[in-house]
Structures are given as structure tokens and as C-alpha cells.
Amino acid sequence: MNSNPIGWRLIAGAVVMLLLVSASQAEDQVSGQVGAVNVSARIEPFMAVSVALTQSGRQAQGTSTSGPGSTTVRAGKIGLLNTQPTTIEFAALEKPGVIDADKDVQISVASNIKGWSVTCSSQGLSCSSGSIPAERIFVKSDYTNPAVDNGVGLGYESLTAPRVVAAGSAAGEVTHPASFKLNVTWEDKPGSYDGILTFTVLPEP
Amino acid sequence: MRALAIALLVCLVAYPALADIHPHYQGPFAVQVNPPQVSFHVDGPPGVYEANVPVNVQVTSGFRDWSLFCEASYLTEVTSGVTLPADRICLAGSFQDTYTDQKSLVTLNQQVVIGRGTFTGPTFIDSAVLNLKFRSQWEDRPGTYVGQITFTFLATP
Numbered sequence: 491m492n493s494n495p496i497g498w499r500l501i502a503g504a505v506v507m508l509l510l511v512s513a514s515q516a517e518d519q520v521s522g523q524v525g526a527v528n529v530s531a532r533i534e535p536f537m538a539v540s541v542a543l544t545q546s547g548r549q550a551q552g553t554s555t556s557g558p559g560s561t562t563v564r565a566g567k568i569g570l571l572n573t574q575p576t577t578i579e580f581a582a583l584e585k586p587g588v589i590d591a592d593k594d595v596q597i598s599v600a601s602n603i604k605g606w607s608v609t610c611s612s613q614g615l616s617c618s619s620g621s622i623p624a625e626r627i628f629v630k631s632d633y634t635n636p637a638v639d640n641g642v643g644l645g646y647e648s649l650t651a652p653r654v655v656a657a658g659s660a661a662g663e664v665t666h667p668a669s670f671k672l673n674v675t676w677e678d679k680p681g682s683y684d685g686i687l688t689f690t691v692l693p694e695p
Numbered sequence: 696m697r698a699l700a701i702a703l704l705v706c707l708v709a710y711p712a713l714a715d716i717h718p719h720y721q722g723p724f725a726v727q728v729n730p731p732q733v734s735f736h737v738d739g740p741p742g743v744y745e746a747n748v749p750v751n752v753q754v755t756s757g758f759r760d761w762s763l764f765c766e767a768s769y770l771t772e773v774t775s776g777v778t779l780p781a782d783r784i785c786l787a788g789s790f791q792d793t794y795t796d797q798k799s800l801v802t803l804n805q806q807v808v809i810g811r812g813t814f815t816g817p818t819f820i821d822s823a824v825l826n827l828k829f830r831s832q833w834e835d836r837p838g839t840y841v842g843q844i845t846f847t848f849l850a851t852p
Contacts, residue, residue: 525726525846531735
């Protein structure tokens with residue numbers, strides 16, 4: 491083995507050189523940027539709103555996405571929510587007084603808009619024998635004044651004017667409950683009174 | 696003498712590799728993308744929205760082995776400066792699965808292989824057709840966002 495040390499060193503040197511060459515060749519790659527595509531994405535304001543009913547006195551059943559009968563509203567337009575047939579009833583079957591609605595209303599809103607609100611309004615109830623003005627329909631929500639007392643219960647505000655029943659300041663999906671009461675007097679004639687509760691979406695600019 | 700002869704022989708064997716230390720670049724690598732701009736119109740709830748057109752990518756290569764990648768930048772709203780992450784931009788399928796699974800989305804927040812090949816000669820050849828998607832979320836505020844998809848290559852001369 492040691493008969494010709496110079497020769498062996500040369501051989502070893504050559505082998506090392508080969509290994510180095512192979513290694514450098516394996517890593518010898520070229521790269522660079524060769525092009526680009528410009529991208530633009532226009533995201534429109536969007537809201538999806540649905541109204542559902544629950545038995546009076548129950549809490550909202552979590553958040554709700556827009557489902558059958560939901561109404562989508564573009565920002566800048568006022569959304570009139572006439573979703574699936576949703577009827578609440580005030581059963582004034584005995585003496586006059588304050589009557590609870592048989593169901594609560596759950597207002598679910600999903601939006602990519604920074605700020606929005608939903609108001610509730612009514613033109614009152616009517617039948618062939620008479621009418622009940624909107625001022626005797628009351629609503630209570632997370633956004634009505636909890637200290638107000640109109641004689642029908644704390645936090646219930648009269649629908650003499652549209653009342654905010656839901657609002658949002660961040661994107662996402664939220665659900666707000668609203669409860670209703672009707673004040674029936676001796677002057678109201680017997681009959682089946684009908685009316686409409688209108689929920690209006692107001693996207694903020 | 697015998698050892699010297701062996702050393703010389705080894706060096707001769709190594710010579711071709713030695714020549715490759717300074718590779719001869721046999722040609723450039725270039726990409727043509729058509730069209731050079733795509734747009735998305737998100738006019739509904741969160742979901743996946745397609746680009747207005749697919750992007751056709753053509754390549755000419757003088758390299759014997761190359762890979763082509765693409766990657767998206769974050770998107771910036773033109774008036775407010777609000778940004779969206781690059782993972783909003785996706786590809787339907789990928790080169791790896793040879794576009795067999797069109798339902799899967801590959802986000803472009805990192806480099807994704809969209810093509811591989813060898814010498815092409817001087818003419819451009821079709822390399823990929825990109826069906827770009829935008830995946831919106833409720834948190835994405837309305838507005839017009841702009842960004843860029845860049846193409847890079849990695850080649851072995």
C-alpha cells in the first residue's frame with residue numbers, strides 16, 4: 491500500500507476532485523422570474539338576511555345562514571324582508587290587556603359590510619270592523635332601550651316609529667331575537683286583525 | 696509511473712464533468728402569459744369565484760430540464776390599502792395531480808409547480824392553462840383589490 495505514496499495521493503486527489511465536480515454539477519441550477527399576471531378582484535357589498543320564528547320566550551338557536559326564503563340585499567338598497575311565510579299571532583281570547591305574541595322572531599344577518607342595521611316597523615293591524623294602530627304594537631330586542639316602560643313590560647318600545655332590532659359593526663353572521671306584544675283595549679271590536687311587520691336592512695355608507 | 700498513469704486516467708474520466716462546471720447556456724428560458732391580466736368579480740356570498748378568463752402559459756426553453764412555478768402576492772385594496780392574504784388566489788387542481796382532480800384548490804400563497812419540460816427549441820409551446828379562482832370570505836371588505844401572480848423557473852442547464 492505504501493510502495494508509492496505520491497501515486498496514491500494523486501489518485502486520492504483525483505477522486506476528491508471528481509466528487510467535488512459531481513456535487514457542484516448536482517447543485518448547478520438556474521432560476522429566475524420570467525413573467526407575471528396582474529390580478530384584480532372586485533368585491534361587492536353583500537348581505538344575506540333571513541327571518542325565522544321560535545316559540546315565544548325561547549332563545550335564538552345559534553347563528554343562521556341564509557336559507558330558503560332568505561333575501562339578499564345589495565348595499566345601497568333597502569331590503570324589504572318578505573321571507574318564508576312567517577306569522578306571529580296575538581291571541582286576545584279573553585279580556586283586553588297586554589298580549590304576548592305566540593312566537594319570537596330571529597333575525598339572522600350575514601354581511602361583508604362594516605356597519606348595518608335592521609329596523610322593524612308596522613302600519614298597524616286592521617279588519618273589516620276596525621283597526622289597531624302601530625303605537626299599540628311593541629317590540630323588545632337587544633337594541634331597544636331596556637329601561638323604557640310603556641306599561642307593557644320593560645324594554646318594549648312602541649312601533650310608532652321604526653325600531654332597530656339588529657345591528658352589526660363587523661363582518662360575519664349574527665342572529666338577534668325580537669319579541670312582540672300587543673295592547674288590546676275594550677274599544678277594540680272583536681275580529682281577526684291582520685297586519686305586516688316590515689324589517690328593513692340599512693347598510694351604512 | 697503506474698500510479699501516475701492511473702491518476703491521469705481518472706482526470707480524463709473526470710474531464711466531461713469538469714467541463715460542466717461552467718455550463719454552456721444553450722438558450723434562454725422565457726414565458727408568455729395570455730392574457731396578462733385577469734379579474735374576479737365577487738358579487739355574492741363567500742365562496743369560490745372564477746377568473747374572467749383562463750390564463751394560457753407558454754414556454755420556450757433552451758434548458759434540458761426545467762420546472763415552472765407560480766405564486767400570488769397579497770392583494771391590496773386600491774383606496775384603503777387594506778390587504779388580503781395571497782391564499783385567496785387558488786388554482787383548480789395542480790400540476791402534481793395532472794389536473795385530474797378539478798375540485799381540489801391549490802392556494803397560491805406559496806410556489807406551485809405548474810409545468811415541467813425539456814428543450815423546446817425556439818418556439819413557444821403550451822405549458823399550462825391556469826383556471827384561477829378567488830376564494831372570498833365574509834371578512835373580505837368590499838372594494839377593488841390588486842395583486843400579481845409571478846412565474847419563476849428552475850432549470851438544469
